[in-house]
Amino acid sequence: MHFELDKGQKDIQRAARDFAKGEFDKELALQLEKDHAYPEKIWKKACAEGFIGLHFPDEYGGSDYGILENALVVEEFCRRDSGIGAALLTAHFACEIILHHGSPEQKSNYLPRVTGGECLSAGAFTEPMHGSDITSMSTTAVRDGDDWLINGVKTFITNAGHCGFYVVLVQTDVDAKHRGESMFVVDADLPGIEVASVGEKMGLKMIPTGEVSLKNVRVPGSALLGIENQGFYQVLQFFDESRIEVAAQAVGTAQGAFDRALEYIKGREQFGIKIAKFQAIQHKLAEMATQLELARLITYKAAWLADHKKPDTKLSAMAKYYAGKVASEVASESIQMFGGYGYITEFEVERFYRDARITEIYEGTREIQKNIIAGQVLGKLP
Amino acid sequence: MRTIMAIVEVVDETALELAHAARSLGEVHLTAAVFGAEDAGCAELARYFDRVVNFPLSPGAVFDAEHAAAALTPWLAAEQPFLILLSHTNNGLDLAPLLAARLDLPMLADCLELGLRDEQLTAVRTLYAGKVHARVVADAKGGALATLRPGAFDGDEAIDRGGRIETAAVPPGPPARRRLLETVAAEAGSVDITQAEILVAVGRGIEEQENLEIVQSLAAALDAEVACTRPIVDKNWLPKSRQVGTSGQSVSPKVYLAIGVSGSFQHLGGVKGKPFLVAINQDAAAPIFAVADVGVVGDLFDLVPLLEEKIRARKG
Amino acid sequence: MNIIVCIKRVADTSEAEIVIQRGGQGLEEEDFAWGINEWDNFAVEAAVQLKEQHGGVVTAMTLGGEDDEEVLRRALAMGCDEAVHLCDEAFAGADAWGIAKALAAAVRGRSYDLLLCGAVSGDAGGGQVGGFLAGLLDLPLVALATCLEVGSGNGGTGGVARVRHEVESGLERVVEVDLPAVVTVQTGINEPRYVSIRGIRKVAGAEVQVLDGAALGLQAAELGSAGARVRLEELFLPPRGEGAEVLEGSDEEIVQRLVEMLHQRGGL
Ligand SMILES: Cc1cc2nc3c(=O)[nH]c(=O)nc-3n(C[C@H](O)[C@H](O)[C@H](O)COP(=O)(O)OP(=O)(O)OC[C@H]3O[C@@H](n4cnc5c(N)ncnc54)[C@H](O)[C@@H]3O)c2cc1C
Ligand SMILES: Cc1cc2nc3c(=O)[nH]c(=O)nc-3n(C[C@H](O)[C@H](O)[C@H](O)COP(=O)(O)OP(=O)(O)OC[C@H]3O[C@@H](n4cnc5c(N)ncnc54)[C@H](O)[C@@H]3O)c2cc1C
Ligand SMILES: Cc1cc2nc3c(=O)[nH]c(=O)nc-3n(C[C@H](O)[C@H](O)[C@H](O)COP(=O)(O)OP(=O)(O)OC[C@H]3O[C@@H](n4cnc5c(N)ncnc54)[C@H](O)[C@@H]3O)c2cc1C
Numbered sequence A: 001m002h003f004e005l006d007k008g009q010k011d012i013q014r015a016a017r018d019f020a021k022g023e024f025d026k027e028l029a030l031q032l033e034k035d036h037a038y039p040e041k042i043w044k045k046a047c048a049e050g051f052i053g054l055h056f057p058d059e060y061g062g063s064d065y066g067i068l069e070n071a072l073v074v075e076e077f078c079r080r081d082s083g084i085g086a087a088l089l090t091a092h093f094a095c096e097i098i099l100h101h102g103s104p105e106q107k108s109n110y111l112p113r114v115t116g117g118e119c120l121s122a123g124a125f126t127e128p129m130h131g132s133d134i135t136s137m138s139t140t141a142v143r144d145g146d147d148w149l150i151n152g153v154k155t156f157i158t159n160a161g162h163c164g165f166y167v168v169l170v171q172t173d174v175d176a177k178h179r180g181e182s183m184f185v186v187d188a189d190l191p192g193i194e195v196a197s198v199g200e201k202m203g204l205k206m207i208p209t210g211e212v213s214l215k216n217v218r219v220p221g222s223a224l225l226g227i228e229n230q231g232f233y234q235v236l237q238f239f240d241e242s243r244i245e246v247a248a249q250a251v252g253t254a255q256g257a258f259d260r261a262l263e264y265i266k267g268r269e270q271f272g273i274k275i276a277k278f279q280a281i282q283h284k285l286a287e288m289a290t291q292l293e294l295a296r297l298i299t300y301k302a303a304w305l306a307d308h309k310k311p312d313t314k315l316s317a318m319a320k321y322y323a324g325k326v327a328s329e330v331a332s333e334s335i336q337m338f339g340g341y342g343y344i345t346e347f348e349v350e351r352f353y354r355d356a357r358i359t360e361i362y363e364g365t366r367e368i369q370k371n372i373i374a375g376q377v378l379g380k381l382p
Numbered sequence B: 001m002r003t004i005m006a007i008v009e010v011v012d013e014t015a016l017e018l019a020h021a022a023r024s025l026g027e028v029h030l031t032a033a034v035f036g037a038e039d040a041g042c043a044e045l046a047r048y049f050d051r052v053v054n055f056p057l058s059p060g061a062v063f064d065a066e067h068a069a070a071a072l073t074p075w076l077a078a079e080q081p082f083l084i085l086l087s088h089t090n091n092g093l094d095l096a097p098l099l100a101a102r103l104d105l106p107m108l109a110d111c112l113e114l115g116l117r118d119e120q121l122t123a124v125r126t127l128y129a130g131k132v133h134a135r136v137v138a139d140a141k142g143g144a145l146a147t148l149r150p151g152a153f154d155g156d157e158a159i160d161r162g163g164r165i166e167t168a169a170v171p172p173g174p175p176a177r178r179r180l181l182e183t184v185a186a187e188a189g190s191v192d193i194t195q196a197e198i199l200v201a202v203g204r205g206i207e208e209q210e211n212l213e214i215v216q217s218l219a220a221a222l223d224a225e226v227a228c229t230r231p232i233v234d235k236n237w238l239p240k241s242r243q244v245g246t247s248g249q250s251v252s253p254k255v256y257l258a259i260g261v262s263g264s265f266q267h268l269g270g271v272k273g274k275p276f277l278v279a280i281n282q283d284a285a286a287p288i289f290a291v292a293d294v295g296v297v298g299d300l301f302d303l304v305p306l307l308e309e310k311i312r313a314r315k316g
Numbered sequence C: 001m002n003i004i005v006c007i008k009r010v011a012d013t014s015e016a017e018i019v020i021q022r023g024g025q026g027l028e029e030e031d032f033a034w035g036i037n038e039w040d041n042f043a044v045e046a047a048v049q050l051k052e053q054h055g056g057v058v059t060a061m062t063l064g065g066e067d068d069e070e071v072l073r074r075a076l077a078m079g080c081d082e083a084v085h086l087c088d089e090a091f092a093g094a095d096a097w098g099i100a101k102a103l104a105a106a107v108r109g110r111s112y113d114l115l116l117c118g119a120v121s122g123d124a125g126g127g128q129v130g131g132f133l134a135g136l137l138d139l140p141l142v143a144l145a146t147c148l149e150v151g152s153g154n155g156g157t158g159g160v161a162r163v164r165h166e167v168e169s170g171l172e173r174v175v176e177v178d179l180p181a182v183v184t185v186q187t188g189i190n191e192p193r194y195v196s197i198r199g200i201r202k203v204a205g206a207e208v209q210v211l212d213g214a215a216l217g218l219q220a221a222e223l224g225s226a227g228a229r230v231r232l233e234e235l236f237l238p239p240r241g242e243g244a245e246v247l248e249g250s251d252e253e254i255v256q257r258l259v260e261m262l263h264q265r266g267g268l
Helices: A007-023 A026-035 A040-048 A067-080 A082-092 A095-101 A104-115 A231-267 A279-307 A313-343 A349-360 A366-378 B013-023 B039-046 B065-079 B090-103 B209-222 B230-234 B300-315 C038-054 C066-078 C096-107 C129-137 C197-202 C251-264
Strands: A120-124 A140-144 A147-158 A163-171 A181-187 A193-197 A209-219 B002-008 B028-035 B051-055 B083-087 B107-117 B120-127 B132-139 B144-148 B164-167 B178-184 B198-202 B225-228 B255-259 B276-281 B294-297 C003-006 C009-012 C033-036 C058-063 C082-086 C114-118 C141-150 C160-166 C172-178 C181-185 C208-211 C230-236
Touching: A007 A040, A007 A067, A007 C066, A007 C197, A026 A082, A026 A349, A026 B209, A040 A082, A067 A082, A067 A231, A067 A279, A082 A104, A082 A120, A082 A231, A082 A349, A095 A104, A095 A163, A095 A181, A095 A231, A104 A120, A104 A163, A120 A147, A140 A163, A147 A163, A147 A181, A163 A231, A181 A209, A181 A231, A231 A279, A231 A313, A231 A349, A279 A313, A313 A349, A313 A366, B002 B013, B002 B065, B013 B028, B013 B083, B013 B144, B028 B039, B028 B065, B039 B051, B039 B164, B051 B065, B065 B090, B065 C141, B083 B090, B090 B107, B090 B144, B090 C129, B090 C141, B107 B132, B107 C096, B120 B144, B198 B209, B209 B225, B209 B255, B209 B300, B225 B230, B276 B300, B276 C251, B294 C251, B300 C251, C003 C038, C003 C129, C009 C066, C033 C038, C033 C066, C038 C058, C038 C066, C038 C114, C038 C141, C038 C181, C058 C066, C058 C096, C066 C082, C066 C197, C066 C208, C082 C096, C096 C129, C114 C129, C129 C141, C129 C181, C141 C172, C160 C181, C172 C181
Parallel strands: A120 A163, B002 B028, B002 B083, B028 B051, B051 B164, B083 B144, B107 B144, B198 B225, B198 B255, B255 B276, B276 B294, C003 C058, C003 C114, C058 C082, C082 C208, C114 C181, C141 C181
Antiparallel strands: A140 A147, A147 A209, A163 A181, A193 A209, B107 B120, B120 B132, B132 C230, B178 C172, C009 C033, C141 C160, C160 C172
């Protein structure tokens, strides 16, 4: 057993760090947040340098790396800037489903556009009435000759209105609950698609999040993604991977807040001494550092397992649950260390906190992660 | 008496600094080797040096390090001085290490102080762009070479030493392996920062090109011109004509506001005439604070807009 | 066009607090961010661009400890073809002369048209290694290049380069230099590319050649601190001297004071 990244992985980590250092900028981030604007230029550059979808195969514009390498990039990006980092990691959201279940045509049509920076992707699972519970969908797809007609409303959809296509989870057999769910890749410019705002968000302000309504959206048979009525299982499999990415986002965000707090306490003086000399601050720091270490370890382990063909539902859920919790707590404590300044946007840690909170909500709330973990630990109760 | 040779590119202040540093080492016999100097130049040097050796240049030629190294190597090998001194200028960077290697001498580069301890040459030099100083020592029994940071030493006082002036015989060497094609003057900019009374100089602390706006806007409020450090020009964020320093412009404003500038000697080398120097930098250990009149330790992104606001308010 | 580019891993201390170790022989390095010397990054880019135009092989070379391999891998990912790591515990404490001697030993016997160095290093910054190499290898030198073009040149058998370089008072000169030659590269000569993921991927399996003192044919007395002509006596923090009057207080107060001072002393 050994606990060190290999040389290539360290190279990737450094490359991501260099890129983030060169391209991300605090003032820019604050402005983008204010304007609710996507970091378009940085995203295009990140694509050009191969950071987006590096875990996709070569032929689709990736670099054949694994989930762990992707996690390292996500972590470095979010560490430098939680907002820009999140915007970049969601640029390829749900593409892994195409990668694993798509037809050769779907893969070569959609994936290179995402890795090449032509468009963003989106995954539309959540509905107004179906959030944590996706065991049945109100959105339906009904056959019409060779085509399908899709109807329904999806909400909280990342990149809605700014993406090239949606991966949509629908009911194809309305009587079969989760055994009747299927997936489609739906081009974003098709007639019948409308996007509305979900309102002002707490964080992730650079990323568009919208409600997508689909009215008689006609897609060809070739838009079916994977196997009919297997959509639910395809999503679960996807979450096993994507939760690792969210965990990496959480680790990076926590580390970014921690870095800033650490620098601050070394400089700030009260009662005539540096506040880093107060034991109360030191203990807080020790806890944060320990939490961070644990969150990183479990995230890397979950990624390593997935890359070694042993994807582990329980560990992915644990990683996301724990790293998400750590991100919220570490960012919150970082604000505390900054005192009043922590509450001021300029000092960044409040933004890291706002961006951290989502990691406990999307791709399964922390309660849902615990349900999964408990389910896996208990097995089938008699 | 120990002999010291100063290699002088042009007759200017740096030559006097070399002389001063050499004299500070005790009783020495001091020679200046100079290239293509006019009679007046030689005479001027003879006031400070005990001997002036002029290496003639062919008509139209200018000082060239490759040529100088070829001419000096055999001459210095024959003269065997105790110490060879050069200025740590661009030409010095081109010539000194080459000379040290050819003569197989220990070299102390970019010295701020120079001293002698028995047969050892000691020097203070900087590390990490001036954030750390190091005292280093070289065994000078068989001779040594040192380059001195321009401006770090006082210039020597003229006491007219009535130095002997000679012309060196440069034996024809092999054909030069490096040939001058042309000299390019710095491109003239639309503004001339050398004429400005107030300069707002911006450095790498500004982080992004877009952020230059706050500095430009401050400069406008002050009726000042914007100047900058080299990295800003390297990134093409501002034209070369606004760069202050040894490879840019020399300026002598009344007020110099350095914002996000660390204060490298190459940058400060272009700031002449002792302006009222204000530095804004978030690193309390930045070398700029050692030379500034007034320092503000803080984030320029907070301070610059605030400063502009207050200045505009005061102007009414 | 075969090129050897000498690179060095240095600490970026611009955001770090400097703490000198007891004894004054080193610095506390925990806070340091390490990376390729700024000037060397430009040199690598210049080498790779020349190769992209003219073909040939670019070899990156560094002398340093095990961790320093990182800059070689980086250079490979940027497009260098080969990497040579001069690594030997006996190199510890080497001065610029010792470094240049070892580099020269490694360079001898290789076929190259250009030997590129950074103009100076960001840590010790003596700007000597390139010139020493030229002296040791008996090659022409051009320091502080801001533009570099080559006509021909095919592995050390001649050709010329046109180099624009900085001289005094903001002037630059264009020279023609016979190849092989040593050129030291100034910042701003190009826009160094990022290390891309695809670049890293391409060199994932690349081998770095490791050479120790024996492999270079160097004697123990020439290596490291034993062979150093310049010894470090002591590191110390620069004396503050008179220093600046540092304004204290809230931003509001500070700026107000500053405005007053600018009026009084700056004559606004
Ligand atoms: C910024 C943002 C971006 C998003 N992006 C996307 C996207 O791109 N695509 C997409 O499909 N969705 C997206 N979502 C939706 C997100 O995945 C859901 O919000 C999340 O799954 C929770 O669903 P819900 O909001 O309906 O909450 P609910 O399911 O209504 O949950 C409410 C509360 O009840 C708890 N709860 C629910 N069930 C249980 C249970 N069985 N046991 C214990 N507690 C339970 C939850 O943990 C939570 O605390 C996004 C959300 C946000 C805020
Ligand atoms: C031969 C040669 C010639 C050269 N000629 C020149 C020349 O003519 N002119 C020149 O300028 N340089 C020249 N240089 C380069 C010089 O060595 C330095 O690298 C350069 O001057 C550094 O520029 P800087 O101060 O902008 O950047 P840095 O040294 O990187 O300093 C940036 C500073 O900004 C501060 N900072 C960062 N963020 C903030 C913030 N938010 N708020 C406040 N402060 C902040 C940092 O603390 C740091 O001190 C030359 C170098 C060589 C080798
Ligand atoms: C903390 C500290 C302690 C030191 N202690 C000593 C000491 O005790 N004695 C002493 O003499 N020096 C000491 N040095 C200086 C150190 O050994 C220098 O790095 C060395 O002298 C090289 O010279 P330079 O950095 O001036 O290189 P420069 O001549 O400024 O570098 C120019 C170029 O040379 C090339 N180059 C330089 N070094 C290497 C390398 N290792 N591998 C490949 N290419 C290279 C690069 O292209 C570089 O851009 C110390 C430095 C530090 C930071």
